[in-house]
Amino acid sequence: MLKDLLEARLAPALHAAGAPEGSAVALTVSTKPEFGDYQMNGAMGAAKRLKRPPRELAEAVLAHAQLDDLVSEASIAGPGFINLRLREAVLEARLNPFEAEVLAPRGAGAEASRVVIDYSSPNLAKEMHVGHLRSTIIGDALARCFDHAGWNVLRQNHVGDWGTQFGMLLAFLNSLEADDGNRVAEAELSDLEQFYRRAKARFDEDPAFAALSRETVVKLQQGDPACRAAWQRFIDVSLSHCEALYGRLQVTLTREHVHAESAYNDALPGVIETLRDQGLLQESDGAQCVFLDEFKGKDDAPLPLIVQKSDGGYLYATTDLAAVRYRCDSLEADRALYLVDKRQGLHFKQVFAVAQAAGFITRPCSFEHMPFGTMLGEDGRPFRTRAGDVIKLSDLIDEAERRAEALVAEKNPALAAAERTEIAKAVALGAIKYADLSKHRNNDYVFSWDTMLSFDGNTAPYLQYAYSRIQSLFSKAGLAPESLKASVKLEAPQERALALVLLRTEEVLQQVRDQGLPHLLCTHLYEVATAFTAFYEHCPVLSAPDSGTQASRLALARRCGATLRQGLELLGIPVVQRM
Template sequence: MASAAPAQTLGQFTSTAKRVPSVRTDLAGVFSTALRTAFPNVDIQPAVAATNNRDHGDYQCNNAMALFGRMKGKEGAPKNPREVATAILNALPDTTAIDGTPTLAGPGFINIKLSSAWLSERIQILVKQRAVVDFSSPNVAKEMHVGHLRSTIIGDTIARTLEFCGVDTLRINHVGDWGTQFGMLIQHIAETRPGGLQGTTTEEVSDLQTLYKASKARFDAEEDFKARAREAVTRLQSGDPEFLETWKRICEASRNEFDAIYHRLDVHILWRGESWYNPRLTPLVEELIERGIAEESEGAKVITVEGLKTPLMIRKSDGGYGYGTTDMATLAQRIHDEKAEWLIYVTDEGQSGHFKLVFGAGKRAGIIPAKNPPRIDHVGFGLVLGQDGKRIRTRDSGAAVRLVELLDEAKARCAASIKERQETTIERGGEELSAEEMENISSVMGYGAVKYADLKNNRATNYKFNFDEMLDLKGNTAVYMLYAHARIAGIIRKSNKDIKEVAQTAHISLDHASERALALHIVRFTEMLEDTLVELAPNRITEYVYELSNYFNTFYVGCKVLGEKEEDSRLLLCEATAMIMRQCFQLLGIKPLYRI
């Protein structure tokens, strides 16, 4: 990850005087005070983490051993880690967060049990800030394929999380819609289509992809065509009406195709292609040359960045511009015009070197201010692989799998599975789903399965795409989560009670161990949000919601809900679980199902 500001600057996005910090942050503050009081001459940060064994408590302070090691041998130093831990305990300030007195375990681990009353009062209010998330970014005249999947859904989840936290988020689709390839494509259409550029008034993306491949082959093999294609670029960039009109048709066809996929994935994004920044390129380059930031190298203009061997090219030897120029202009526009305090670029890991160069050049040019710079992250991700461990390809042509085909198959497989389960349900006297319900459920489940299967992986790693695994009813899958939510909704529905009315009169009691464990995990939702944004890791959300479903299952097995004296309390705990589960779904871009 390349960053122009340390990850700790997340604090500006997650703190106000009104905001109650996460549980972990609160406890860290308490132990920070204790550490400074007990050992004022030792600079050490509090090490607070959730316990692995719930029998030992909810959280643990693990500073004792490290502190003992640092002080060992010095005059007046504690004799062992437990003595260090005891000193920390004796210095703890009064707090309503901790229930009773913390206990010591092993060589000096301090175990903490949280107050149930304090847990029930947790809230999260996050300050509104400005962020730009650059994601998806397909190329015009080409169909979206499985390679675009990760950028699209990882970027969407990051944007959704920022938005949920109150951050004013601008979602940008930096579409490849400008450059040499369009002169090449338009010139090929002019020469091969009956009627030339006037031969049609509409374009189809599938046709354009075929034309693009043919034009690229000619560009690589025919010097005369290459010269004409470059001339076509000049005519396009100069505003030739005929060439410009053809380019607009090509862009419109691609946009319609992309928007149809975004609609299915419930992704909302602002189209702002490379062409949008074109008027900014020449003034930017001329300024950088005038200031001595850009230097000449073999006829081109480049910016050298300290610590990096390859410079950033901002003008080619033939006077043209490339990705480096556009990305510098983009950086300037987002920082100085959009006033963004956080820039996030979601692309494959292979582009990390390029962005290090861009961000480094941006610092040198002063585009990224030295004082109070924005946080800037390149969110890299690995490849989607087939079962053979290689890039996922179609069996017939070996080309990248079209994204629309992948979504179609996921939906079709879910529809078949639901139909099969429906037959069993009807045989047992259950209610039959309508055709409309079947369509909705198969879409939600199919698209959700594809998203979840991707997002549950560490984004930096490659993963194997497997339909059977992602549609498993018992594994860590969207299908499992959706069924779990539907079961909770069914429990509440069978109670025949208005849950809002219950909430007005009933009080949640956490007498059973599984009730308390479930409640504790629910209030850790805010910690999960912090981890997700600090690491820009959507898998933190999937891990959390999967654990939530497991805690609920343990609770449901150990605590009967309907017909018990604790029914109202447990119904509220069910509803709280479902609410948090739905919020996790929303962050992941998955719609909840209430009946399957």
């Protein structure tokens, strides 16, 4: 990375200039072009700690730094900024062997570690709805980013397949089958949402049925074979629904990534046992709880994590503790990321703390809740239909594809129907995902069809468009991008600016992995696309002044296209040749 290259020279220089051990170089991208490419801010911070004039320390840093081969201009500005401008030759050298850096995964490199990513994790009792979108999309983008960097990624779809509502559903299923026979019941399951609603209605109206439901839960949990078989059938149908949606969304989750709640059933008594052995368990109002000093409730009262109900039943805290154990011991993860709604922040803080206290974390593994906010409608309230119902994911995708198709037809009427549909699907998918991924996940965000499908600004269609323009260059030139042998020679300022942005990609991906923030990649790709259009406006490619310039510009365009395609792919968004 460019940044590493400079830091490797600046860190020793900062030290040699007298800065205390561990002083940050604080190298950042320059805020303005006149400040060069990168700026080092660390001299000022270090000077403060040394109580020395910052400019003087900055001068000492420059005196000690060996930068000549990398930097064409290094100057001190303001209170003690060090502004650096990289040599074109350095940029060119790193730009040209692009296949190795951009296209090929780094494989078992420096970061070859194992990361568990817990995402999507819908409840199988119901059909997937927009509430599952964020975890699914953000988690999948992160999984792709870690994959690309050579991590061993262990996707975990922690689906909800256990719990009280399954008693109700199974009881309802049984009653339908008693009435109508199996075939009809299968048909009923084709619309899970409606099935759930009907079961719930009966549960609320019919006390006998409610009682039956509760009995059914007990039978299920005791392992009654008939009950288990019906449950398994229900789960299979529900999982198939999920898989169909994952397919439409081009999400990389498959059945092998499913590690359901029920998979931890056998481990739950052991969790309680260990907690008891560790002396962490306390009974409170009949429930088994863990109280840790760091968690306080009202009036400094201790705040429990309840791990076993007074009736002996286990809770999701118990399951999550078992999952921590499994992910640490059996999966041998180095990091475990939980893409779960931010409302569960306290829950995970407690679970991770209890797991630590109980010794469940037996090896260095960082457990990280990656919270995200709620998807809101344009009225600022949680995104729902007019009637107040949750919006089914399948309906959302249908609507996006319908709108995208109309849009593509309007913008490019010349396209044949088949290609138009293909493009519309790519645009729809990009719109849905990018709308979500381009915002900081921690905040709630407002869902808007118009913003989403807009072709302007920081949107997926804009990026897809930039990519298709590059492809158009190559098809007009009548050559395949791979066949190009020329290397990039940077001359125009727009070429240089584009090169610089492209070479920042790895830095950005590093941040995405460190912080679990895919929106940083979105922002970066948008910068790539705008830098490309500036280049495209000012630097004729096909009608370049000479063949050398043309070849160089094509090589730069190719590199840019590869970065856009790769970047979008890491976000789970497809590109198209034409649109």
